[in-house]
Amino acid sequence: MIEYSLQGPVSQERVRIRVMSALRENRFPQAVLIDGPAGIGKKALAMEIVKALQCTDENMRPCGHCFGCKMASDSGATGNWVIPLEAAEAHARSSDDVSAGSKAKTVEDFKKGYIEEIQKNPYRVDVFSAGAFISVDLMRLMTSGFALKGDRVRTVIVAEADRMNEAAANAFLKTLEEVPPDTYFILTTSSREKMLQTIRSRCLALHLLPLTDSEVRNEVLRVAGEDFDEESLTDDVVGLAVGSPGKALYYAEHGKKWCSLAVDFLVKSLLTDYADLFLQLKEVAIDDPYEANRFLEVLSFLLADLLRLKAGAPLRLPQTTVSVGIEKFPRVDATALELSLVTVQESMSRIESRRISTTMGLQDLSLKIFEGYK
Numbered sequence: 325m326i327e328y329s330l331q332g333p334v335s336q337e338r339v340r341i342r343v344m345s346a347l348r349e350n351r352f353p354q355a356v357l358i359d360g361p362a363g364i365g366k367k368a369l370a371m372e373i374v375k376a377l378q379c380t381d382e383n384m385r386p387c388g389h390c391f392g393c394k395m396a397s398d399s400g401a402t403g404n405w406v407i408p409l410e411a412a413e414a415h416a417r418s419s420d421d422v423s424a425g426s427k428a429k430t431v432e433d434f435k436k437g438y439i440e441e442i443q444k445n446p447y448r449v450d451v452f453s454a455g456a457f458i459s460v461d462l463m464r465l466m467t468s469g470f471a472l473k474g475d476r477v478r479t480v481i482v483a484e485a486d487r488m489n490e491a492a493a494n495a496f497l498k499t500l501e502e503v504p505p506d507t508y509f510i511l512t513t514s515s516r517e518k519m520l521q522t523i524r525s526r527c528l529a530l531h532l533l534p535l536t537d538s539e540v541r542n543e544v545l546r547v548a549g550e551d552f553d554e555e556s557l558t559d560d561v562v563g564l565a566v567g568s569p570g571k572a573l574y575y576a577e578h579g580k581k582w583c584s585l586a587v588d589f590l591v592k593s594l595l596t597d598y599a600d601l602f603l604q605l606k607e608v609a610i611d612d613p614y615e616a617n618r619f620l621e622v623l624s625f626l627l628a629d630l631l632r633l634k635a636g637a638p639l640r641l642p643q644t645t646v647s648v649g650i651e652k653f654p655r656v657d658a659t660a661l662e663l664s665l666v667t668v669q670e671s672m673s674r675i676e677s678r679r680i681s682t683t684m685g686l687q688d689l690s691l692k693i694f695e696g697y698k
Contacts, residue, residue: 328376335536463488
């Protein structure tokens with residue numbers, strides 16, 4: 325019997341055991357949906373599964389050296405991926421349609437660049453821009469290659485499958501209703517609720533758990549490279565990551581700025597020092613809704629940590645939380661903090677849906693966040 329060995333963190337071993345059992349018993353489904361928080365390794369697991377499916381070794385899979393394994397790791401095999409692209413990238417011509425010697429970037433060129441970034445670091449949460457999406461043209465490009473499969477196993481990773489637009493989702497659903505023989509789809513998502521229920525129902529669901537703090541540190545150091553500043557991986561950064569190496573990498577770069585701003589935002593709001601706070605927000609220039617909500621995530625985390633402080637529970641952001649000096653504001657009790665969390669969540673929703681500009685949204689939040697307790 326062929327044995328399977330999929331690599332990954334101990335915290336996610338149960339899911340890998342389930343997958344390896346299905347592979348070993350020759351009952352692996354043709355469509356799998358891997359879901360879980362952003363940056364915890366869904367794409368990493370998808371790539372491990374693809375190597376195992378394409379491997380031809382008679383004893384242990386994936387072997388890492390056969391033709392199938394090498395194809396699974398080839399960023400040039402763009403037909404093995406469906407990924408979100410920006411509109412201009414998705415509308416670029418296919419390599420089959422460009423003239424010989426043309427230097428124009430094709431849709432395959434764009435895909436190859438993103439695939440290389442994912443293979444280099446599958447935990448990254450900022451590979452794709454906020455405006456990138458999976459179009460119906462990308463789905464058609466995928467299915468156009470099915471006739472060229474021959475007798476080998478074909479695997480397709482659909483990364484961030486929740487970014488399919490309506491036309492793409494409907495086109496993919498038709499493919500799932502009649503999957504070609506020896507063809508496997510591995511979908512990943514951090515927002516399964518945004519996907520069509522009819523797509524979800526046709527996939528085996530695999531839910532990945534967050535990593536432990538020690539695993540987060542180990543995985544970040546493993547994938548980040550020699551230039552990574554290990555000192556930036558502070559306790560507060562690991563706390564903000566909540567088990568996600570991808571978020572730890574993001575906050576190692578941006579967390580210090582967001583944490584400092586979050587402290588100032590709360591303190592200046594409580595002191596009604598709005599003029600200085602508005603000037604500070606202007607200097608930081610948070611114009612992009614995605615960036616604004618990253619800051620509001622940190623602000624939410626800080627408020628939750630202040631609730632932990634009130635309850636005498638362990639803190640996730642020990643340095644940042646203590647620096648607020650919440651004891652100087654005796655009126656801000658647990659109820660006030662809970663209400664402020666709700667207010668921040670409402671602001672995040674308004675900014676994300678673009679019902680309000682980021683500047684107006686943050687200014688409005690500063691006025692309302694501790695309304696009645698200032």
